[in-house]
Amino acid sequence: MSAKRDIFITEVALRDGSHAINHQFSVEQVVHVARALDQANVPFIEVSHGDGLSGSSLQYGLSHANEMELIEVAVAVCEQATVGVLLLPGIGTIKDLNAAAKLGVGFARIATHVTEADISAQHMARSKELGLFTVGFLMMSHMAPLEKLVEQAKLMESYGADAVYVVDSAGALLPHEVAERIRALKQSIGVEIGFHAHNNLSLAMANTLAAIQEGATRIDGSVRCLGAGAGNTQTEVLVAVLERMGIETGIDLYKMMDLAEEVVAPIIQVPQEITRDSLVLGYAGxxxxxxxxxxxxxxxxxxxxxxxxxxxxxxxxxxxxxxxxxxxxxxxxxxxxxxxxx
Amino acid sequence: MSAKRDIFITEVALRDGSHAINHQFSVEQVVHVARALDQANVPFIEVSHGDGLSGSSLQYGLSHANEMELIEVAVAVCEQATVGVLLLPGIGTIKDLNAAAKLGVGFARIATHVTEADISAQHMARSKELGLFTVGFLMMSHMAPLEKLVEQAKLMESYGADAVYVVDSAGALLPHEVAERIRALKQSIGVEIGFHAHNNLSLAMANTLAAIQEGATRIDGSVRCLGAGAGNTQTEVLVAVLERMGIETGIDLYKMMDLAEEVVAPIIQVPQEITRDSLVLGYAGxxxxxxxxxxxxxxxxxxxxxxxxxxxxxxxxxxxxxxxxxxxxxxxxxxxxxxxxx
The missing domain is CATH 1.10.8.60 (Helicase, Ruva Protein; domain 3)
Structure with a gap:
């Protein structure tokens, strides 16, 4: 199934969403969700522990299932979508990356704090060697001044990143702050720019639209808002909004709505509301x-x-x-x- | 308690929010919520059936409590906030307005479909005679072209409205569509302009910020997002976002967060998520x-x-x-x- 895509959406419910259910995804759940996402023509699906490969631990929360098994089944059921992983150097290792590549993933996102891109060099190099689409993921992007963000993105580009993401981990950015960040990267690096939102200030959609307006072409969404904190940009809603704006995602809106309601909603144990705790984190950053x-x-x-x-x-x-x-x-x-x- | 206010927020959880709980507010709940809102220094609190005065019916849903009793207790517990009502001509009557005024409300919002402002003339006139701050509330504003919206707002101004609201009843407007509407009214009428959002497309906050940027000074919010469809602009989050932007609401952020979590959250029976149904309504408008x-x-x-x-x-x-x-x-x-x- 091919489709015109102005914006490439990466669905993160099977990674960031794992935070919302204390990393308790079962093999069956991943099979059902990944298959439905694939059938809705979602191009990229991320599958990992919430804190990336090898995140399963007492410190970050033990996963219910072995994540390599989850990745394997997701790859197996997807006919058109590319399955990929998140890796935080220091938590995940080159060995984990090799193992995921062996299972057939097509992309790897190497994530560091916004000021620590240098620790991603080796992992990016290995990701490129493995033939994976390689993404640099600058977390807590609200914490660095523009020049610092640009410097770090350039570092990631120099390590071989095919795309660099501005990641609003705490859901702390305001729309104009997102816009100026994406604009600065657009002027400074040659690779694609992505944006990952959190909804702690109820601004995930606003920030995502600001990013797209400034030229971001890779956007993260989580179906039914299933992510850490107050969740991410809700994928099925994003597809609807972009369709209204004449921006093509290539994703089937009705199928996306249906899987949100019928496949994902029954899995969520905690509704993704904006609670006091998540609001405070977004407000404080x-x-x-x-x-x-x-x-x-x-x-x-x-x-x-x-x-x-x-x-x-x-x-x-x-x-x-x-x-x-x-x-x-x-x-x-x-x-x-x-x-x-x- | 006086405070500088750049933006005047009307809390609608005790009116629009009544849709979310099938109009089952009890006297005790209204006492607790209104008192907490008053103590957080919220300036305006709307109390009515979800469909306005006399909305309690088989067609619109029967209220648990007599709304005049709810209004009476809200007025009684508020020391600084002004309590007011919503009235849809055809559902509510002049008689209802008189009764509410007798109970001590300070504002009335007269709501019509965006093309039917003319049916509000008598109710507005009476509201003015009663000495109430009188608001024109143009519902389903996305359905009228700009010229029509302006014409209808002018009508309401001519009937004596002290403020006219653009109401996005279906949560269907995109931020640039809100901006052009507020801008057009700003150029055409002399009274204050307000905006009422719904979150069906996850754009309530984005649209509210767009409205404020274009000069709207009266904004509706619902604590914990308690409103029809996917809810409104979440008040406690709005206060936090505006505080980050240096825009003063005069509302105490911590108290607002606390009442959302401790007083309102326990009342909500259905979490205010964006479900398939509300998404479809917003998308279709x-x-x-x-x-x-x-x-x-x-x-x-x-x-x-x-x-x-x-x-x-x-x-x-x-x-x-x-x-x-x-x-x-x-x-x-x-x-x-x-x-x-x-």
Whole structure:
């Protein structure tokens, strides 16, 4: 089945969506979802643990099924779609990449924090050697100034990336901030540009349209909004909106709607609403892993955990800097006390 | 409690949100929600049946509680917020308006189909006589060309409206379509302009930002997205986004987040996801009341109900034209048959 495509959608429900169900996808579920996506003519389907290959662990959450088995069945049932994987260097390894390639995947997305593209060089090189379409995935893109983002994207291009994604991991970007990022990359790199949204500020669709308007041609969607935080750009809705705008995705809208309702919705255990927790993360622009630490510190110092998260966002704290949380909490408690004495 | 407000938010969960729970609000629930909204410094709170005053009926759905009692308790618990009502001429009457005014409401929104502003003249006149802030509410605004919308808004202004709203009842408008509508009104009428979104295409927030950018100063939100279809612009998220943009709503963000999570979320019986049904209505741009008729006709003619709804949207069918549905279904069945014989 061939189709004209102005925009190439990568469906991430079988990867990012695994966060929403605590990585409990079964082989049967992946078979049903991947087959339905393939029949709806979705071009790219990502299958991995939520945190990428080898993410299954006590730290990131144990998967119900072996992800290599999930990838294998997805590849087996897809007649036209290309199945691929996400890999975060440090969590996944070259060995995992080799194993996935052996199973017949067609693309690999190598993901790093927006300032750490350099750790993707070897994985990208190997991905290219394996003949995979290779994507650089710059996570937490809201945390870097434009020049830094451009520099890191150029690095990924130099490592052989066929496309570079702006990834709004925390759902923290506003539409004009997405637009300026995509525009800057468009002016600076020669490969395709992609965008991956989260809906924590109810802006996933707005941001996606802003990205497309500035020239992004690769867009992530998750059917039924099945992703981390408040979910991603809802694929079946995106297809409908783009169709209304005369932008072709090549995806069959009715089949996409049907699989969302009949195949995916019954799998979701938690509806993808915008809850207080996901809103706070988007508003503060911080890692979800900071939340529990902040709540503990807030309790200890008798302050509001949101004040801690917002301050961490301002300081652009990154994963691994959890020790900063106690310092920030102490400062806020002191500030509140001083304010109270005035 | 006074506060600087660049944008005046009207909270509609206790009116539009009544659709989401089949009009089953209890007196206690309205007391809790209205009090919490008041304490969060929300300026305007709408309380009525989902279809406006006197909407409680077999046709529109019977309310659990008497709406005048709901209005009365909301007025009683609000210390700074202004409580108001929605009225659709033909459903609600001048008598209802008088009764609501007697209970102490401060605003009335008189709603008509976008091409039928003329039926609002008497209700608006009475609302003004009662000393209420009077809003013209042009529903299904996507169905009228710009000139028609402007003409109808001017009519409402001439009847004394203090503000006129563009209402995207079906959640069918795209951001540039909202922008051009608000811009046209801004150039044509002298009173304040408002915008009311629905999230059927996941564009409620995008459309709301487009409206604000073009000069709309009155915006509807529903806490926890509690509204008809896929819900409205989620109030607590809107407050967060506007705060990030430096636009003041005067609403306390933390209190708004807390009441969404702790007071409203427990009331919602159906999570406000974008389901196939709401997506189809937004994509087709038709009345939700057409859906069941279309499904019945589709079954009879062996066709897809979505084809009927999309065709009805193209023909701009309005409420009362349900008989058109069978004709459209027959045409589609014939067209499909002809296509099949080729």
């Amino acid at each position: 911080v890692y979800s892993s900071f939340r529990l630490h902040a709540e503990r510190a807030a309790k200890k110092f008798g302050i509001d955990s949101r004040d801690i998260l917002i301050e961490l966002g301002k300081r652009k704290a990154v994963g691994g800097q959890e020790d900063m949380i106690i310092d920030v909490a102490a400062e806020i408690a002191k500030r509140n006390m001083t304010a109270g004495m005035r | 038709v009345y939700s009341s057409f859906r069941l008729h279309a499904e019945r006709a589709a079954k009879k003619f062996g066709i897809d109900s979505r084809d009927i709804l999309i065709e009805l949207g193209k023909r701009k069918a309005v409420g009362g034209q349900e008989d058109m549905i069978i004709d459209v279904a027959a045409e589609i069945a014939k067209r499909n048959m002809t296509a099949g014989m080729r």
